[in-house]
Amino acid sequence: MNVVGLDPSLTGTGIACEDGFSERVITPSATTVRGQLQRMNIIVSRVSIHTPPGSLVVIEAPSFGSNYPGHHAIAGLWWILVATVVGNGCPVVQVAPSSLKKFATGNGRAKKDLMRAAWLERTGADVSDDNRVDALWLRQVGLHLVGDPEAIDLPARQLAAIEGLRGQLPTSG
Numbered sequence: 090m091n092v093v094g095l096d097p098s099l100t101g102t103g104i105a106c107e108d109g110f111s112e113r114v115i116t117p118s119a120t121t122v123r124g125q126l127q128r129m130n131i132i133v134s135r136v137s138i139h140t141p142p143g144s145l146v147v148i149e150a151p152s153f154g155s156n157y158p159g160h161h162a163i164a165g166l167w168w169i170l171v172a173t174v175v176g177n178g179c180p181v182v183q184v185a186p187s188s189l190k191k192f193a194t195g196n197g198r199a200k201k202d203l204m205r206a207a208w209l210e211r212t213g214a215d216v217s218d219d220n221r222v223d224a225l226w227l228r229q230v231g232l233h234l235v236g237d238p239e240a241i242d243l244p245a246r247q248l249a250a251i252e253g254l255r256g257q258l259p260t261s262g
Contacts, residue, residue, distance in 0.1 A: 090235050091144040093179075094228030095136060096220045097167050099125075099159065102132045103220030105228040106139045111221040129166050133173050142178035145258075147231035149223060150183040180259040184230055184251070191250035192243070193226045211241050234258055 094111075096103035100118075105111040114135045116128040140146055151167055171181055187197035194207045201219045208222050209215050216222050230251050232240035235258070 090237070091141060092228050092231035092235065092237065093140050093144050093146050094224040094226065094231065095146055095148040095170065095174075096223035096227060097132075097149065097163060097170055098220050099128055099132075099163055099166060101218070101220045102136070102166075103218070103222070103224030104136060104139050105221065105224035109214070110139075111216065111225055113218050113220050125162055125165075129169055132166065133169055136170055137173060137177065140174050140177060140179050144174075144179045145182065145231050145235065146174045146179045147182045147184060147227040147234075149189060149227060150185050152186050180257075182231060182234065182254055182257040184227060184254065188250045188254075189223065189226055189230065192230055192247050195244070195247050197250070211243075230254070 091107060094103070094105035099116065101116075102114040103111065104114065112135070114132050116131050119125045119128050148167070148171065151164055175181055184192075190199040190204065191197040193199070194203050196203065199207075201222075204226065205216065205219070205222050208225060216225065229241055233243075233248060233251060234254060
């Protein structure tokens with residue numbers, strides 16, 4: 090199964106796909122509604138390229154405790170992305186930020202630098218962009234959930250962080 094990790098961001102959405110491919114979709118800043126929608130359309134277009142029908146999309150869930158400028162717009166982007174990939178026939182698993190951090194590092198409150206360090210330690214790949222690193226870890230969540238041999242070996246205590254997500258997987262029938 091094709092598994093895609095997706096870390097939504099208006100300034101640099103992270104996408105991770107097969108063969109170690111990852112990218113950061115950079116969009117220009119915008120202050121108008123039209124501009125924000127143009128940004129979102131650019132992101133949706135890039136995500137659509139990397140999510141063929143049937144792909145499992147693992148996306149970081151919104152951070153409900155956040156109260157930063159632009160949280161309304163990022164929530165809109167999240168829903169547009171989810172509607173697009175589901176409409177294209179892709180099942181979606183959403184991962185809470187704290188669960189992703191615990192999966193990657195063993196600490197649900199890990200900072201971005203620890204996420205990058207954990208990726209480097211486990212893979213040997215030095216990825217400096219936080220959005221790409223998160224997307225790569227999200228893809229790993231999906232690989233573990235479907236039992237893919239490409240999944241990185243992790244300690245049981247880190248794998249426990251995603252055990253409750255299995256209920257989000259599609260069932261055959």
